[in-house]
Amino acid sequence: MNIIKRYCLFVFLASFVVSAQAQNFSDIKICVNPGHGGYDSDDRNVVIAPYSSGDPNGFWESKSNLDKGLKLKSMLENAGATVIITRTTNTTADDLPLSQIVAMANEANVDYMLSIHSNAGNGIANYVLQLYAGLDPNDTYTYPTPTPFSDESRTISTIVAQNLYSNQITNWSASYAVRGDKTFARTAMGWSDGYGVLRGLNVPGAISEGSMHDYIPETYRLMNGDYRWLEAWHFFKSFCQYFQAGTIPTGNIAGSIRDSRNIIQESYYKLKGTRDELLPLNGAKLTILETNETYTTDQLNNGVFVFKNLAPGVYHLKAEADNYHEQTFEVTVAAGSISYQNINLNKVRNTPPEVISYSPNILLPDSAECSTDIVLTFNWDMDVTSTTEAFSITPAVEGTITFEDSQRILRFKPKLPLEKATLYTVKLAKTAKHPDNLSMTEDFSFQFVTKNRNRLQLLTSYPFDGAKGVYTKPMFRLIFDRILNTSNLQSEIKVVDKNGTELTKNTRSVLNNKVQAPYGSTYFELSQSLVANEDYKILISGDVKDEIGMPVVEPIELNFHTSTVLVENQPIVEEFETAGTYSLSSDESIGITNATASRNTSKKLFGNSSMLFSYAFSQSDAKVTYSTSNPNFITGNEKVIGLHIYGDLSGNELQLKFISDNDIQYVKLCDLNFFGWEFAEVALNSLPADKNFQFTGFRILRKNGILSASGEVYLDNMLLYDEPIMSIPQVWKNKILIYPNPASNVVMVKITDQSIQHLQLYSLEGKLLQETKETIMDITNVASGTYVLKIKTGKDIISYPLIIVH
Amino acid sequence: MKTFKICLLGLFLIAGSLSAQNVNIVKRYKVNGNEVKGTCPVLSPAGDKLLFTSENQKGLWLYDLNTKELITICESEGAGYAPIFNADGTKIFYRKTIYQNRRKLDAIESFDLVKKQKIEMISPQRNLAHLQNYQNGFLVSTDRKLLKATFGKTKNNVPPYVCTEDLKLVVYANGKRTELNPTGENNARYIWVSLSPDNKKILFTVAGKGTYVSDLEGKITASLGYLNAPVWYNNDYVIGMQDKDDGHFITASKVLLVSLNGKIKMPLSLENEIAMYPSASSKGNKVAYNQLQGDIIIVELDVKP
Structure with missing residues (x-):
């Protein structure tokens, strides 16, 4: 009964409104310029599903502009205005030169020229931009050709901008901007001559960039003719205000209808935290109960609805969509305004929730990685609170619960990797429910066992913790027990000086995962040399992960001390400058696939060259011997030998070979547990006393390090002296x-x-x-x-x- | 009124090197001086004086190419939109735009270059079409009525007056107003309309279609193709511009001389300049145009009959 009364009242009001003609544009002449024209490369085709690139049925700025322009023309002419529209078709032939558009506005003696456009903002922005003919008020730049500042253009552009910005269906990434076209073109576009459609114009005029057509939610909205009508209506309202042509006697109801919780799955950008993330409801039905006027939303993923030209009053708007709970809203319509009613409908969930899949779903004897997340997937979007409270894992694990895919997926992320070789039981109590208040019919649980590994481990490094003689241009090498996830290595592995200041890596030197699988590695150098005889640290964050997401967890700190490495004040017995002086001694080598000794000029500390000893072993108890054809010094066991070595981090052992008559002796010089240049020395006191030995070459013994199978060692200046010169640890x-x-x-x-x-x-x-x-x-x-x-x-x-x- | 003495730099670029049958470019030079920067130049009938304006037709300045004197005629809005000289070049007629209740109205003022005197000849009107030289004054239509405004006694032999009214091509002749539609297109929008020096032909552009010449009855006698802002050089030649844009910015433009018989289409501007809005003086053998960035260029021609 009440609705019938209201309806009668509305019939009366509507008839009154229709008969009233509040606006008077009878002496106003406006030029409407729908920007661009046709379906050409400069007509701004934005590709959105289901349309392919170049499809005239898809979004084209030229087409959208024209539709807004024609709608505005109709509104203005209905109010008595004279309208000069610069094109009426979306054809290339109607895409007029800018000079002709300007001439049309000038010759027709219009009172205002509006060029209708939409803008592009790399797909992530959406705001109103009005460009009036002229300069920003504070622009002091001297232009080649002076442009008078246009107060009138700025005034009406501001009114237009404010009205467009009042649109509450869309979501704005920023407030509106009103700019002088020459200032904007110069500062934003690098073009000092301004926009062609405003140059030579002798009446107030502006370019309206109403919204951003490459922000995809807005692209879909702009595909809706009634959404474009709203923009035209805002122009019309602006003209009513500017020309004091009276108030629009009717009002409008507009909004968009979306799912209350489910979000759009497509990956295109949506402004965070806005309704643009929610799923728009295609084919939803809106009804004004008082008039029975209905509106069905289109199939173009915008949810837009508009009821136009309504008599002022209170209306009741019913919203319906298949599989959603209907809702009715009371909306008050005022003259000359748009009453926005954005609607989020709740989906009908008429069966109990249940878990339809879970992870890790691994049956014994298989086991799950300790870095795994626990994931439950449901048949409905779930109530966050009750589902979170229903979740448990035994033994207890500290972690966080998040929901994905519009609350259809629960993800439990442990704070730390799970315990090794442990049986876990995950349970979801039947108290978990969905938003329609239905709970699960029974508890859900599953079990899994974890693998025997729950940390990413650093196996070896150079510099290693405690290294003392690190060259000032070190080659950093960190080797882990699994292939690394490289996404955060740059930030999570740092080198700092004694003050904690981070040193910059040479990004071009970074090499990741160069060791043989399953091991992982990161190699890098620094942009600048270190200072000799200083303390430094390598800091490895607990967030460094391997390829399955297993983290280091406990941060690692590797302290090292630098050295000049170069020892120059002792007698030199070998300079490694002559090619061909060292060669593989096959008779004294075991288990090698190849080995060479060659003069090298790229890695050297002294003179013109070093000597490169390369090798590859084929068995575990291998050794390679290199003999010199130029044995050039004899020593007793009271001496010390020092050698500059470019190590290969193989962990293999480097020995010196001596001969006295038939007595062959090998003396360990060092383990090759470093990479890059170091200086090593050895006292020869292990040689038998009272005999002179001739140095005849080097031997490398394979050890069981993970890099021991092959290597390249460079040697430079070998020294022979009386007393050890290195620090105590070296001794x-x-x-x-x-x-x-x-x-x-x-x-x-x-x-x-x-x-x-x-x-x-x-x-x-x-x-x-x-x-x-x-x-x-x-x-x-x-x-x-x-x-x-x-x-x-x-x-x-x-x-x-x-x-x-x- | 402020007067400036400035220099005219005769920037001789090309003399006689370009020729198209009986048309030769004798000289091309930039009008020198930082003050002489603007758009839409208008040459006096003798080609010795030059009017120009700012980008949005606010203000009007006169530069004497012989004495190198710069005079500010007016700083009003609209003053630079299609001003004209009288036949002997002693008077200038120009509009003065005002806004009443945000509605555009135009008055017409005259400026006597000898007496340095301004007179309002037509009070502010709506829909004032462009001015056409007539005896010692001008013809103009407003709201579908032809007005004559002259100094001294007006003769009876009023020539035809052509203009656009709401982008329709209109001819006032023999006391009668006639709307023409030479191309026959529905909703054809006519711009840049002018009467030939011999008062027998109409030059016009149809937006999106091209530029044409017709007789006074609207019968097309020449189709000049894409040629914007066309003006008469003499009864046989037209000067215009071929401008290009990308929908936002002017990207290129050249000024051409075109013969009505279709045999000559000769660029007058250089390849590397954006040349726009030409004006012509056949008596002075000159064409003037502005570059996009405001420099004004004079081209002197040798046009043989």
Whole structure:
């Protein structure tokens, strides 16, 4: 009964409104210029589904502009205005030269010229831009040709901008802008002569860029003719205001109708946190109950609806869509305005929620990675609160729950990797419900077992923690137990100086995952040299991950100390300058696929060259010997030999070969557990006394490091002198024998002149892992990685890096 | 009124090197001086004086090509839109645009170059069409009525007056107003209409179609193709511009001389300039145009009959 009364009232009001003619444009003449024309390359085709590129039925700015222009023309003429429209078809022939458009406005003596356009903003912006003929008020630039500032153009452009910006169906990325066209063209477009359609114009005029047609939600809206009508109506209202031509006697109801929770799945950009993310409802039906006027939304993914030219009053708007709960809204319409009613409908969910899939879905004896997320997928979008409360995992795991795909997917992300080799039980209690308040009919649960690995491990590095003689131009090499995810390596692995200042990497030097799978690696150099004799650190964040997302978790800090490496004040016995002086000694080599010695000019510290010794082993107990054809010094066991070595991080052992008559002796110089230049020395006191030995070459013994199979070692200036010149740790290196290193099952330690009291094995983070009073330590149960072995003697405590590989 | 003495730099570029049958370019030079920058130049009948305006036709300045004197005629809005000289070049007639209640009205003023005197000849009107030289004054239509405004006694032999009214081509002749539609196109929009020096032909452009010449009855006698802002050089030649744009900006434009018989189409501007809005003086053998960035160029021609 009430609705009938209201309807009668509306019939009366509507008839009154129709008969009223409040506007008077009878003496106003306006030029409407729908920008562009045709379906050509400059007519701004934006490709949106279901249309292909170039399809005239799709979005074209030229077509959209024309439709707005024709609608505006109709409104103005109905109000008595004279309208000069510069084109009436969307054809190339009607795409007039700008000079002709200007001439038409001038010769017709119009009171205002409006050039209708839409804009482009790289698909991520949407705002109103009005460009009036002239300059910004604060523009002090001296233009080649003066342009008088147009107050009138600016005034009406501001009115237009404000009205367009009042549109609440769209979502704006920024407020409106009103700019002088010459200032804007110069500052934004790099064109100092302004826009052609405003040059030579002798009446107020502007270009209206009403919205951004390449912001895809707006593209879809602009495909709706009634949405374009709203823009034309805003122009019309602006003219009513500017020319004081009276108030529009009717009002309008407009809005868009969308799903209340489900979001658009297509990947095109939507402004975050706006209704543009929500799914628009195609084919939804809106009804004004008082008049029975209906509006059905189109199939073009915009949800737009418009009821035009309504008598002022209170209306009731019913919104319906298939599989959605209908809603009715009370809307008050005022003259000369648009009453916006954006509607979010709730979907009808008429069956209980259930889990339709889950992850990890791995049955024994298979197991899941410890880095896995727990994912539940539902048949309906779920109520966040009840579903979150219903979730549990045993043993308890700290983590966060998020929802995806419009609340259809629950994702539990553990804060840390799960425990190794552990049976987990995931449960979702039946109290989980969807927004229509239906709960699950029964509890849901599943189990899985994790693998025996829950950290990404650093196996070896150069510089290693505690390295002392690191060259000032180090080649950083970090090797992990799995292929790395490289997305965050640049930011999560840093080198800092003693003040904590990060040093810049040379990005062109970065090489990732160059070691053989399954290992992972990152190699890099710094942009600038380090300072000699300073402390530095490599910081490896806990967020460094491998390819399956397993993180390091506990940050790693590798301390190292730099050195000039170059030793120049001792007698030189070999300069490595002459080609052909070293060659493979096949008789003294075992298990090699190839090995060469060659003069090298690219990596050198002294003179013109170094000597490159390259090798590739085919078996585990391999060794390669290089002999010199020019044995050039003889020494006794009281001497010290020093050598500049460009290491290959293979972990293999470099030895010196000496001969005295038939007595062949090998002296260990160093382990090749570094990359790049270092200086190593060895006292020859292991040689038999009272004999002179001739140096005859080098030998490399394969160890069991992960990089031991092949390598390239460069040698430069070898020195022979009387007293060791290196620091105490280096001296210790010559007295301590730790083998094997890298080690797998046991590690043994020998010291030449002291007794060992005990051995302690520490993690790189300083955690004591195990200790023994023996000189042999069982490391079978220690995970692969780099550790610190502390050796306590009667006099000293010495720390030494130990690589464990299983 | 402010008077400037400035120099005219005779920038001799090309003399006689370009020729199209009986048309030769004798000289091309830029009118010198930073003050002489603007658009829409208008040459006096003798070609010795030059009117120009700002980009939006606000203000009007006169430059004497002989004395190199610059005179500010007016700083009003609309003053630079299609001003004309009288026949002997001693008077200028120009409009003065005002807005009443945001409606555009145009008055017509005269400026006597000898007496340096301004007179309002027509009070502000709506829909004032463009001016056409007539004796010592001008003809103009407003709201479908032809007005005559002259100094001194007006003779009875009023020539035809052609103009556009709401983009329709209109001829006032023998006391009668006639709307012509020479191309016969529905909704044809006519711009840049003018009467030939011998008062027998009409030059006009149809937006989106091209530029034509017709007789006074609207019978097309010459089709000149794409030629914007055309003006008569003499009864046989027309000067116009071929401008290009990308929908936003003017990207190129050249000024051409075109013969009505279709035999001559000769560029008068250089390839590397954006040349627009020409004006012509056949008596002075000159064409003037502006470059997009405001320099004004004079081209002197040798046109043999």
